[in-house]
Amino acid sequence: MTIYSLWIFDRHCNCIFDREWTLKSNQASGTTNSKQNEDTAKLIYGMVFSLRSIAQKLSRNESRNEIRTIATGKYRAHILCTATGLWFVILSDLKQEDLSHVLRYIYSEIYVNYVANNWLGPIDFAETEQEKRGQGTRKITNRNFVRGIEQFLSPMVTR
Amino acid sequence: MAIQTVLIINKSGGLVYQRDFLASSTKLSSNDYLILAGTLQGVTAIASQVTPKALQISGSNLSKAANETEYSIPYAGPLGVKDQKEDMGSFLPPDYFTDSFASWSKSGLKHVTTDQFSLFLYQSMTGMKFVAISTQSSTSNMAVSFAENFLRKAYCLYADFVMKNPFYEPEMPIRCELFDKKLTEFVQHL
Amino acid sequence: METGQPTEITEQQRAQLQFQLFQESLPKVSTSVFRMLLNEMVPLSVAVEDKVGENPGGQHETSSKNDLEEAIASNLSLKPCIDPPSHKLIAEYAVADEDKRLRIKARLNSMGLQIGKKLSELLIFSNNPNLNFKDMDLLTVMKFICRDVWRQMFGKQIDNLKTNHRGTFYLFDYDYRPIQCLALDGDVSDLELNMIDPYLEIPCGIIKGVLLSLGFDAKDQVSCEATVVDLPDTKTGELGSFPKGISFNVQVLLQ
Numbered sequence: 001m002t003i004y005s006l007w008i009f010d011r012h013c014n015c016i017f018d019r020e021w022t023l024k025s026n027q028a029s030g031t032t033n034s035k036q037n038e039d040t041a042k043l044i045y046g047m048v049f050s051l052r053s054i055a056q057k058l059s060r061n062e063s064r065n066e067i068r069t070i071a072t073g074k075y076r077a078h079i080l081c082t083a084t085g086l087w088f089v090i091l092s093d094l095k096q097e098d099l100s101h102v103l104r105y106i107y108s109e110i111y112v113n114y115v116a117n118n119w120l121g122p123i124d125f126a127e128t129e130q131e132k133r134g135q136g137t138r139k140i141t142n143r144n145f146v147r148g149i150e151q152f153l154s155p156m157v158t159r
Numbered sequence: 160m161a162i163q164t165v166l167i168i169n170k171s172g173g174l175v176y177q178r179d180f181l182a183s184s185t186k187l188s189s190n191d192y193l194i195l196a197g198t199l200q201g202v203t204a205i206a207s208q209v210t211p212k213a214l215q216i217s218g219s220n221l222s223k224a225a226n227e228t229e230y231s232i233p234y235a236g237p238l239g240v241k242d243q244k245e246d247m248g249s250f251l252p253p254d255y256f257t258d259s260f261a262s263w264s265k266s267g268l269k270h271v272t273t274d275q276f277s278l279f280l281y282q283s284m285t286g287m288k289f290v291a292i293s294t295q296s297s298t299s300n301m302a303v304s305f306a307e308n309f310l311r312k313a314y315c316l317y318a319d320f321v322m323k324n325p326f327y328e329p330e331m332p333i334r335c336e337l338f339d340k341k342l343t344e345f346v347q348h349l
Numbered sequence: 350m351e352t353g354q355p356t357e358i359t360e361q362q363r364a365q366l367q368f369q370l371f372q373e374s375l376p377k378v379s380t381s382v383f384r385m386l387l388n389e390m391v392p393l394s395v396a397v398e399d400k401v402g403e404n405p406g407g408q409h410e411t412s413s414k415n416d417l418e419e420a421i422a423s424n425l426s427l428k429p430c431i432d433p434p435s436h437k438l439i440a441e442y443a444v445a446d447e448d449k450r451l452r453i454k455a456r457l458n459s460m461g462l463q464i465g466k467k468l469s470e471l472l473i474f475s476n477n478p479n480l481n482f483k484d485m486d487l488l489t490v491m492k493f494i495c496r497d498v499w500r501q502m503f504g505k506q507i508d509n510l511k512t513n514h515r516g517t518f519y520l521f522d523y524d525y526r527p528i529q530c531l532a533l534d535g536d537v538s539d540l541e542l543n544m545i546d547p548y549l550e551i552p553c554g555i556i557k558g559v560l561l562s563l564g565f566d567a568k569d570q571v572s573c574e575a576t577v578v579d580l581p582d583t584k585t586g587e588l589g590s591f592p593k594g595i596s597f598n599v600q601v602l603l604q
Contacts, residue, residue, distance in 0.1 A: 022212045023213060024213055047209065066274050070268065071270035072210075122436050144589050
C-alpha cells in the first residue's frame with residue numbers, strides 16, 4: 001500500500017495543508033507544508049475543480065454529484081469534498097481502489113479534533129480579503145494535527 | 160455497466176463526436192459538451208503535471224521492461240462481438256483483440272469516478288481521446304481495463320469507418336452513418 | 350453508612366438504583382458542544398474586556414444631561430458587530446498587560462463562582478446516595494468536588510488529591526479536558542502556557558462557588574489558584590493530550 005501525498009484545501013481555494021512523501025522506502029521522507037509545493041497545489045486544485053464541475057453538470061438528478069477518484073496511468077487521486085467547502089485529496093498508487101474511508105477518518109477524527117476544537121488556532125485560515133480570493137499561504141501547523149496525520153498515514157506509505 | 164455516452168475529442172481538444180445511448184441520460188446543450196471536451200483536454204495535461212515526486216524519483220530508476228509491463232492493459236474478453244468470425248471491417252484479423260496491449264497514455268487522465276457515474280478516457284498515440292461515461296460508479300481496476308478494451312475497439316471502428324470514408328475531413332465533426340450504426344450495434348451487444 | 354446489615358445494603362442499593370434512574374431521566378447534552386460553550390467563555394470575556402475598555406464608565410460623569418443622553422443613544426444603536434475570531438482574542442490575552450489580564454481572569458472567576466454555587470444545589474438535590482453530608486467536614490466537601498463536581502463538569506474525576514489537613518489542598522488533574530485539544534506549533538512554549546492560563550480560571554471559580562454554598566462563606570475564607578505542573582511519568586506522550594497537568598491549589602482558612 002503506497003500513498004504519495006495529502007492535500008487539504010479550504011473554501012477560499014487555499015491549500016491549508018500539504019504533506020508529500022518522496023521516498024517509498026522511508027516514511028519520514030518528504031516535505032510538510034512546503035513552499036515549493038505551492039504550484040503543484042494549484043494544479044491539483046484546478047484539476048479537481050474542473051472535473052468536479054463536469055460531474056455536477058452531468059448529474060442525472062437534482063442531488064449533488066460529488067467526485068470521488070481520479071486515475072491516470074501512474075497514480076490515483078482520492079477526493080473528499082465536505083459541505084463546509086473543505087477538500088481532502090490523497091494521491092496514491094493504482095492499487096488503492098478506494099480510500100474514502102481514510103479521507104473520512106482524517107476529516108472526522110483528526111481535522112475536527114485538532115483543528116476545529118483547537119481554540120488557540122484559527123478555523124478559517126484566510127484573514128484578509130486578498131487571502132479569501134485564493135492568495136492565502138497560511139497552513140495548519142499545530143503539533144497535534146501534524147503528529148496525528150503523521151501517525152495515521154505513515155504506516156500506509158511503506159506498506 | 161451500461162454505457163451512457165461516448166465522446167470523441169480530437170488532438171486539439173475539440174469535440175468531434177458525441178452520442179447518448181440511454182434515453183434517460185442528461186440533456187446537455189451542444190455548447191456544454193464542447194466545454195466539457197475542452198475541460199477534459201486541459202485536465203489531461205494537468206494530471207500528468209502533478210505526478211507525485213516519489214514516482215518521478217523511482218520512475219527514472221526502473222528498467223524499460225518493467226515500465227512496459229506496468230502499462231500493458233490486459234485483455235478483457237470478447238466485448239460486444241457476437242461471433243469472432245464476424246470481423247469489424249478491419250484489415251486486422253479478429254484475434255488481434257485477444258491480446259493485452261500497451262497503453263499510450265502513461266501519465267494522462269484515465270478514469271474519474273463520482274457518486275453517480277464513471278468516466279473513462281482512452282488516448283491514442285495521435286492524441287485522439289475516446290471518452291465513455293458509464294452509469295455505474297466503480298473504482299475497481301477491472302472496470303478500468305474493461306473500459307479501455309471497449310474504447311480501443313471504438314478506436315478501431317473509428318479507424319475503419321471514419322478514416323476510410325473519403326468524404327471525411329480530418330479534425331472535423333464526424334457525420335458518418337455507417338460509423339453511427341456500427342458503434343450503436345457494438346454498444347448494444349456489450 | 351457501612352453498617353453491614355443486609356437490609357441496610359438493599360436500602361443503599363435501592364437508593365443507587367433510584368439515583369441511576371434519575372440520572373437517565375435527565376436531558377442529555379452533547380459533551381463536545383458543552384465543551385465548546387465552556388471554551389468560548391474565555392475569548393468572550395476578552396471581547397467584553399475590549400468593549401468595556403472602549404467606553405470607560407467614568408466618561409459621562411462630567412458631561413451635561415443632553416450629552417449623556419446622546420452618548421447612551423449611540424451606545425444603544427444596533428451596529429452589526431462581529432468579534433474577532435477566538436484564536437485572535439486569546440492571542441490578544443497572551444500579550445495584554447497585567448492589569449487587563451487580571452480583569453479578564455476576575456470576570457471568568459466570577460462566572461465560575463456563579464456556576465459553582467448553583468451546581469452544588471443541582472448535585473445535592475438529586476439525592477445522590479454516594480454523598481454523605483451528615484458530618485460535613487472540609488475533607489468530605491473536597492472529595493465531593495473531586496468526584497461529583499468534576500464528573501458533572503468534565504466527565505472525569507480529579508486524578509490526585511493532596512492535603513496537609515490544615516486547610517490546604519492540591520487537586521491534580523492530569524487530563525484537564527477543556528485544554529486537551531489546544532495546541533500551537535512545535536513544543537509547548539511559554540506563550541502557549543500564557544494562553545492556557547485563563548482556561549484554568551473557570552474551575553477555580555467553580556471550586557470557590559461550591560465551597561461557598563456549602564458553608565465556607567466568610568469573606569476571603571477560600572482562595573483558589575491553578576498552576577501548571579508536569580505530568581507523572583506514566584501519563585506522558587499521548588497524542589492529542591496536553592503535555593502538562595494542572596494543579597488547583599485550594600486554601601481554606603479554618604475558624
